Amino acid sequence: MSKLENKIEARHRNLFDVLNEQKYTVDYFQREYSWGEKHIEALVTDLTSAFLSEYTPGDKREQGEDYNNYYLGPFVVSSKDGKRSIIDGQQRLTSLTLFLIYLNNLQKELPFQEKIEPMIFSELRGSKSFNITVEERIPCLEGLFNQGEYVPDDSADESTRNMAERYQDIEKAFPEELKNDAFPFFIDWLRYNVIMVEIIAYSDENAYTIFETMNDRGLNLTPSEMLKGFMLSRFDSTEKRKQANDFWKQAMLELKAYDKDEDQRFFQSWLRARYAESIRPGKAGSKNEDFEKIGTRFHSWVRDNLSKVGLDADSGDSFEQFVQHEFRFYYKAYLRILDAEKALVPGLEHVFYISRWGIAPTLSLPLMLAALNSHDSQDTVAHKINTVAAYIETFVVRRSVNFRNFSASSIRYTMYSLVKEIRGKDLPELQRLLGQKLEGMHESFEGMKHFRWHGQNRRFVKFLLARMTAWCEQQAGMSSSFVTYYQPASGKPFEVEHIWADKFSRHQDEFEQEHEFHHYRNRLGDLVLLPRGTNQSYGDQPYEQKKAHYIKENLLVKSLCPLAYENNPNFLKLKTALNLPFQPHDTFIKADIEARHDLYRMICERIWPETLVGTEVS
Structure with a gap:
């Protein structure tokens, strides 16, 4: 192997440097684009929330240089003969391309002309081509870029179908408070403050080794592991700590079997459902509150809000009770929801329905957990979850037939207020309250x-x-x-x-x-x-x-x-x-x-x- 082939480089790059008039192919074993709604929603929500925590109305464009950076993670490319192939990270980079296409289309409706296009495609000798090139995806990207929609035909592959659906999810997730004077500030921040680490290998062998190392032997502690470390450190009994650790590890393995980030999604949903008291108001310049902080650093939020969670810093028993009883109960309820999303489960049918047509998971999952009490029987748990899911389904169907938007950005404040209203309610009261909400809806089937x-x-x-x-x-x-x-x-x-x-x-x-x-x-x-x-x-x-x-x-x-x-x-x-x-x-x-x-x-x-x-x- 030559010196060049043996070379590996890693460098800190903002998103503008990563995508602006750059060209990438996608390695064959990375070809499928498989992100679902919950992944794209998390990306859009995390990025927009991070920006809104920095931006204040009245800022000057140059003040954006002082905004905090947002780290989006590493990506790995193999560079040979002047061509670069993405070995790891194409899910995020493809999703970012879809996001940029959406932003470029959105600004046509706004009084802005930000130069977004060079991060999507580049031009050489009069010929335009997308910066991330996969031949079978070109018609989809062209349709989204030119018309803002793409309807796959019978021959479309799964990646193309996914891309078309995820574009629609971006439209639903993007917050209204950025469709105003904040928009160009957000584009600046996205270009220059969103950071990735580019790892370049000059041989396929080294590139694949890096890919395997990052995916199989990563040692970085996740927020779930940091929360576990904090919780278990407060136990008084070594034996109980060991039992809790064994249970926690098994629970995380079961959650990750559904999705590699499902453990974090569980903690975000549970903590929002049961303990969060505040949410960022829907206007630019507002600061993140409980709801957003749990979404980004839930382990830190728990440590800083022990009283909200019902924990006594001086009582190891309260931490043991929290892990062995509260955590165990809501974790099992969450698994029931996940299973009901995958297949029609008798008594939980509406969970399946709203996983096909419903509100964003960041809102639906906390809602379905909010009314549960840790002493509820298994039948009561199913009753409550299905009742909330039935409310969500009725809400979105009635909005849809009336051509009314129910994007996360437009209903997040209303739905999170509902989370607090139904928190811990018994079944009859839950049904009565949600029935009143439906009676009070402006949208009916008359529409x-x-x-x-x-x-x-x-x-x-x-x-x-x-x-x-x-x-x-x-x-x-x-x-x-x-x-x-x-x-x-x-x-x-x-x-x-x-x-x-x-x-x-x-x-x-x-x-x-x-x-x-x-x-x-x-x-x-x-x-x-x-x-x-x-x-x-x-x-x-x-x-x-x-x-x-x-x-x-x-x-x-x-x-x-x-x-x-x-x-x-x-x-x-x-x-x-x-x-x-x-x-x-x-x-x-x-x-x-x-x-x-x-x-x-x-x-x-x-x-x-x-x-x-x-x-x-x-």
Whole structure:
């Protein structure tokens, strides 16, 4: 190996130096982009919170040089023949690229013209290319950069689909208080105060060795380990300290089996749910409070707030009780939530639903833990968690059908106030309180009369139709579930399809303008779920011909057909018992879409009522 190949460099670089007109490829074994909503939300929240703790309205741009830096961690590149390949760190760098694309699009709506583009792509001899180059991701990045959205087709890989969804999560997580005069200050801070350590190896062998060392043998103490050290140091009994240490280590292993950062997410959620008293007001220049401090340095926050946590600095017994009873109880409850997010668990179904369409995890997880008391039975724990999850689901569905935002930045103060309101409530009081919150919402299902499908609400429309379809079939005694229609483990996935073919010429007796036709065609009443590929085979046919195919599909689709009302006692019982205006449609014109739209609204009112008493475990 030559001297150059044997060389390894490490240097402190701000984000501007890392990305501005720089070029990286991604090593083949790092190709998949796998971040989920909770990862991207944590990144955006951490960065924006760190900036807001430094910024004060009225600052001059040059004062930003005195703002504290934010360390984002290391990344490893292999440099050969003038080309650099990312060996470790592409998840963060790809996410930062998505974030920068969002910021660049956002500023088009604001009176600013910050030079963000060179950190996204660079230009050589008139040819533009993205700074982080993976060939199959280029259409997605181009769509996000040029249109602010990207709709993956059937051939898109999982990384591309993830990137498109994470971009939407960034939109939800970015705080409103930065969409004003603070925006250029934030861009400055992001460029020059966010720091990474670049580790460069000049041979693949050395690069992979560094990658393995960082991922397999890192010795840095995590916040969870520092909290453990502090807690266990206060125990009076050596034997009890050993028992607590064994339990703590096992708990951390179980949490990390879900995600490498799940242990930290648990402590943040638990401490916010039960002990945090304050949150930063939603205006620029405000300082971080309990909620934010727990999110960044929860181990330090506990040490500095013993009385809030109910700990007595002079009593080892209080620390033992906290670890062996409180910690153990909430840790087990948290595992139940994690399991219910992964698969439909009887009695915790709403947890699964809101993991597909809900509020940000930094808000939903504390909410679901807040009402629990450490003496609650396991049934009561499930009742309370499911009740809160049902409230969250109803809240987001009603906001969504009214085209109302529920991004973390827009509802964080309201939701954290709710955390404190429901903290420790018994089940009847919890149901009563959350029911009152739903009754007081401005958004109701009456607003559905304006709801329609468009490019940016595809995920929600599929969620909505999957919930309605599964609910109707369950009420009719069938064994299908939400998973059947939203994300089946096998078989063809279901897709949102229009009943009307995209043929304006067939409807000119009802519409003078083509845009009016498309407006009606995208109303919810014209939409159903069909297996992928099914509608393509007869999608251009008139409705009168489609009916023969629809009778073979799910119950909500079948209900269009007169034949579904013959010799189908369970369906007719559902129609009568729940007073739902199901009706067959011999033809499907404008009035039929309106009738189906009303039917869907009434189904939604049955699925998501204002009362939450029905959320108990049966």
